[in-house]
Amino acid sequence: MAAQTKKGDSKKSKENPKGKFSNFISEIINTFKGDTEVSLNMKKVIVATLSVVFFIALLMVAWIEGGRKRVLEFPDINVTSENEGCMNCHQVDTPGVVRQWKESAHAGEGVGCYNCHRAEEGEPDAFDHNGKWIATIVSPKDCATCHKTAADQFAASHHAKAGQILGSLDNVLAEVVEGHVIRDANGNKTKESAAAVSGCMQCHGSEVKLLENGKLDPATWPNTGIGRINPDGSKGACSSCHMRHKFSIAQARQPESCGKCHMGPDHPHIEIYMESKHGIAFVSDRPNMVEQMKKKQWWPGTDFEAGPTCSTCHMGATSDLEATHDVGARISWNLRPPVSEKIDTYEGREKPTWQERRKEMQSVCRKCHSDQWVGNWYIQFDDFIGLYNDKFGKPATKLYKFIREKGLITSVVTFDDKIEFTYFYLWHHEGRRARHGASMMGPDYAQWHGMYEVAERFYQEFVPELREIIEKNKRKGGTKRASALEAERMLNQILNSPMHKWFLGK
Amino acid sequence: MNNNIKKWFAERIPFTFESFKAFGSEPVPHHLKHWWWALGGTPAYLFVIQMITGVLLLFYYIPAEDAAYNSVKNITENISYGWYIRSMHYWSANFMIMAVILHVFRVFFTGSYRKPREINWMVGTVILAVTLLLGFTGYSLIYEQLSYWGITVVTQLLDAIPLIGQFVGDFFRGGKTIGQGTLSRVFIFHVAILPGLLIVLLTIHIAYMHTQGITKFKFAGDKDKKSFPFVPDHLITEIIIALILMFLMTCLAIIFPVHLGSEANPQITPDHIKPEWYFYFAFRILKLTSDTGAVLIMGFGYMLLMFWPLIDSGFRQKKPESERSILIGIFMVLTLVFLTLWEALELLFSH
Numbered sequence: 001m002a003a004q005t006k007k008g009d010s011k012k013s014k015e016n017p018k019g020k021f022s023n024f025i026s027e028i029i030n031t032f033k034g035d036t037e038v039s040l041n042m043k044k045v046i047v048a049t050l051s052v053v054f055f056i057a058l059l060m061v062a063w064i065e066g067g068r069k070r071v072l073e074f075p076d077i078n079v080t081s082e083n084e085g086c087m088n089c090h091q092v093d094t095p096g097v098v099r100q101w102k103e104s105a106h107a108g109e110g111v112g113c114y115n116c117h118r119a120e121e122g123e124p125d126a127f128d129h130n131g132k133w134i135a136t137i138v139s140p141k142d143c144a145t146c147h148k149t150a151a152d153q154f155a156a157s158h159h160a161k162a163g164q165i166l167g168s169l170d171n172v173l174a175e176v177v178e179g180h181v182i183r184d185a186n187g188n189k190t191k192e193s194a195a196a197v198s199g200c201m202q203c204h205g206s207e208v209k210l211l212e213n214g215k216l217d218p219a220t221w222p223n224t225g226i227g228r229i230n231p232d233g234s235k236g237a238c239s240s241c242h243m244r245h246k247f248s249i250a251q252a253r254q255p256e257s258c259g260k261c262h263m264g265p266d267h268p269h270i271e272i273y274m275e276s277k278h279g280i281a282f283v284s285d286r287p288n289m290v291e292q293m294k295k296k297q298w299w300p301g302t303d304f305e306a307g308p309t310c311s312t313c314h315m316g317a318t319s320d321l322e323a324t325h326d327v328g329a330r331i332s333w334n335l336r337p338p339v340s341e342k343i344d345t346y347e348g349r350e351k352p353t354w355q356e357r358r359k360e361m362q363s364v365c366r367k368c369h370s371d372q373w374v375g376n377w378y379i380q381f382d383d384f385i386g387l388y389n390d391k392f393g394k395p396a397t398k399l400y401k402f403i404r405e406k407g408l409i410t411s412v413v414t415f416d417d418k419i420e421f422t423y424f425y426l427w428h429h430e431g432r433r434a435r436h437g438a439s440m441m442g443p444d445y446a447q448w449h450g451m452y453e454v455a456e457r458f459y460q461e462f463v464p465e466l467r468e469i470i471e472k473n474k475r476k477g478g479t480k481r482a483s484a485l486e487a488e489r490m491l492n493q494i495l496n497s498p499m500h501k502w503f504l505g506k
Numbered sequence: 507m508n509n510n511i512k513k514w515f516a517e518r519i520p521f522t523f524e525s526f527k528a529f530g531s532e533p534v535p536h537h538l539k540h541w542w543w544a545l546g547g548t549p550a551y552l553f554v555i556q557m558i559t560g561v562l563l564l565f566y567y568i569p570a571e572d573a574a575y576n577s578v579k580n581i582t583e584n585i586s587y588g589w590y591i592r593s594m595h596y597w598s599a600n601f602m603i604m605a606v607i608l609h610v611f612r613v614f615f616t617g618s619y620r621k622p623r624e625i626n627w628m629v630g631t632v633i634l635a636v637t638l639l640l641g642f643t644g645y646s647l648i649y650e651q652l653s654y655w656g657i658t659v660v661t662q663l664l665d666a667i668p669l670i671g672q673f674v675g676d677f678f679r680g681g682k683t684i685g686q687g688t689l690s691r692v693f694i695f696h697v698a699i700l701p702g703l704l705i706v707l708l709t710i711h712i713a714y715m716h717t718q719g720i721t722k723f724k725f726a727g728d729k730d731k732k733s734f735p736f737v738p739d740h741l742i743t744e745i746i747i748a749l750i751l752m753f754l755m756t757c758l759a760i761i762f763p764v765h766l767g768s769e770a771n772p773q774i775t776p777d778h779i780k781p782e783w784y785f786y787f788a789f790r791i792l793k794l795t796s797d798t799g800a801v802l803i804m805g806f807g808y809m810l811l812m813f814w815p816l817i818d819s820g821f822r823q824k825k826p827e828s829e830r831s832i833l834i835g836i837f838m839v840l841t842l843v844f845l846t847l848w849e850a851l852e853l854l855f856s857h
Contacts, residue, residue: 043742050749057756061590064760068589284773291768306774 083112100245124231139230143238153325160235162227163205174200192219203261250293258310272442282307301367330361335435338427339393384438395494406483408473419465430454547744552602559595569693571686574649575769593759606637624815626714631812633707643696654770655779666797786849
């Protein structure tokens with residue numbers, strides 16, 4: 001049969017050169033129609049053709065494989081010639097750093113060691129390193145070369161000013177009460193307080209100083225505090241949140257990144273978050289959330305629906321809101337001071353107003369919550385802050401300031417009188433815990449770690465200690481007695497008010 | 507020397523070259539010259555692809571609750587050609603299930619299950635069940651959200667089997683909850699028990715076919731030939747089908763590479779739980795009835811399918827030319843297609 005077909009084909013092809021081809025085509029068509037039997041030769045042709053086609057498909061597979069980006073392995077690394085020298089040594093000297101960098105997006109973009117660490121001769125912290133001018137510290141000013149918007153937003157944030165704690169009450173604790181600073185005859189610091197160096201400054205940031213030999217002063221560096229004051233004058237450390245040298249966006253979005261500093265007795269944000277529904281939802285779906293966090297676009301309600309992290313609400317973009325590195329931009333209350341204030345009423349911050357800030361935060365909330373939910377929640381929140389302010393924050397602050405101002409306690413130094421610690425605990429620890437607990441939906445922090453302890457501190461410590469001070473000064477006579485009587489009148493007025501009269505059994 | 511070697515082997519191997527040649531010249535019924543009747547070897551060929559790609563995937567797959575998903579992710583995203591091998595495994599599984607289902611339809615509607623092939627039909631229905639179970643267990647190994655919740659639904663169905671349900675469900679889960687015990691079981695079933703069983707069943711199926719011969723059909727225009735040799739004619743036909751399948755599956759792997767959903771999370775139920783397409787009908791039955799209802803309906807349906815040769819024989823005893831089986835078969839196929847489409851459309855519009 002096969003031989004016959006072949007003979008017939010060759011005869012036709014001699015008469016008509018097109019015959020062989022048309023026969024071939026018609027045989028294929030008939031083959032698929034199933035009308036005729038397929039000759040063995042034809043089958044061989046089909047096998048050969050299909051083998052070629054399949055081989056081409058395999059080549060296509062190989063081509064796709066060649067161009068495929070691996071996700072978990074190191075991305076395509078682009079080591080430019082100016083960075084090659086750095087790599088050669090640091091692969092041996094600091095292999096961890098190089099490995100981190102290799103996993104970074106910077107590595108894929110050809111942004112290497114020298115691009116960030118380069119310096120100009122004459123810059124305060126520049127030093128000659130194998131023929132190149134290098135600065136150890138990469139400041140926000142350096143990062144702004146490529147990330148200008150983020151750097152500008154950060155510069156306008158409260159975070160950037162965190163280093164200004166150096167003159168605050170907390171710093172008196174770390175430098176005087178807890179620690180010790182050595183000063184020269186002119187009052188200049190010759191040795192920082194170790195408590196401040198290892199404590200406060202690691203979150204708030206140090207003022208980085210250089211030794212006479214040009215090396216970084218160990219009292220001020222290593223430091224990645226968020227408000228670090230850098231030798232180039234810029235403020236902040238991007239690596240505070242974006243850990244070097246991987247600079248992973250997913251890592252910065254983890255709640256623990258903020259939790260390095262936002263934790264503990266005075267502002268237990270990470271603890272409150274973990275207690276909140278947001279935290280529970282995040283932890284429950286953490287593997288998925290971490291995957292989703294790796295993508296640049298990470299909009300709540302669009303790219304994920306589980307638990308938001310700190311960065312989602314305070315910084316993240318949504319379908320109708322830009323991301324911001326001004327982390328306080330969406331906060332409407334300042335919950336840190338003894339008496340909370342709407343945020344546009346301090347530090348001369350008139351714009352944006354607290355209403356505008358709140359509107360932005362509410363637009364984030366609305367990605368997952370209804371208008372009614374968001375509106376009602378803010379009423380609950382405002383009521384809570386109002387209660388703290390009116391019942392404890394304002395009265396305690398008014399009384400404390402009065403006795404200090406009138407000299408009923410020493411006014412030259414702080415924390416030498418017991419009531420100063422009592423007052424500090426009341427607003428700085430318990431008062432903040434209560435307010436932050438309410439602000440971040442952590443009920444136990446609002447109540448038992450919060451308002452309960454504020455109340456106990458106020459009624460069982462602050463008021464008795466104040467009465468003792470009043471009695472002591474009443475016995476002294478003169479202006480002290482007059483001030484003590486005035487303080488007594490103020491205290492009685494407060495305790496007889498509707499909020500407190502229960503304490504007097506009324 | 508050569509003769510000595512030949513002799514050495516001949517004395518130790520109970521087969522001769524001639525016996526292989528005779529096997530190759532096995533006569534194949536003439537109707538298999540028609541393309542669409544030459545698809546019998548397709549599922550077997552796809553099974554071989556499954557085994558090869560499966561073994562390659564096993565080099566990297568880790569059957570541990572906390573590592574399974576990431577190992578699949580690693581295969582898909584990092585291992586050289588991992589995406590292609592996994593896609594080929596996926597597509598050949600789908601093609602194999604499709605081919606087995608079509609083969610069942612062909613045998614049913616041509617009445618090839620009738621005497622003396624009733625037992626071979628029953629073996630075939632077990633092969634169908636094993637193939638579907640292979641699909642289900644393979645899907646479950648990925649340990650992504652949908653497959654995790656797929657196991658949850660299936661084990662709930664097992665619980666609903668009257669009398670023995672709780673025992674069967676607990677045995678398959680390895681306890682009361684889905685976890686490492688379940689994954690280990692699914693793994694052992696997928697890579698050892700079910701493939702082993704399938705090899706045994708296929709051997710029986712083919713042995714039966716050899717013993718009883720293939721049902722012969724004659725079509726209008728067919729030449730009056732009874733058979734033709736297996737080698738080379740039919741072998742080349744099978745090679746052509748194999749090449750077409752490889753090409754098609756490679757194209758599908760390129761255009762629709764197999765994806766990976768989010769990792770299994772017992773805390774979050776997905777908005778839409780969806781099985782693989784070949785279980786759509788079952789899922790629809792489950793939605794329309796209850797766990798127990800679905801188990802009973804599907805169990806009864808499967809028993810009907812398995813023992814249909816006996817039922818058909820009952821019909822034909824009363825009326826020898828009865829084609830009632832064909833009509834019932836058409837009704838059943840339309841019902842399955844309808845239920846499958848219903849489920850598919852609902853899933854499509856719910857997204």
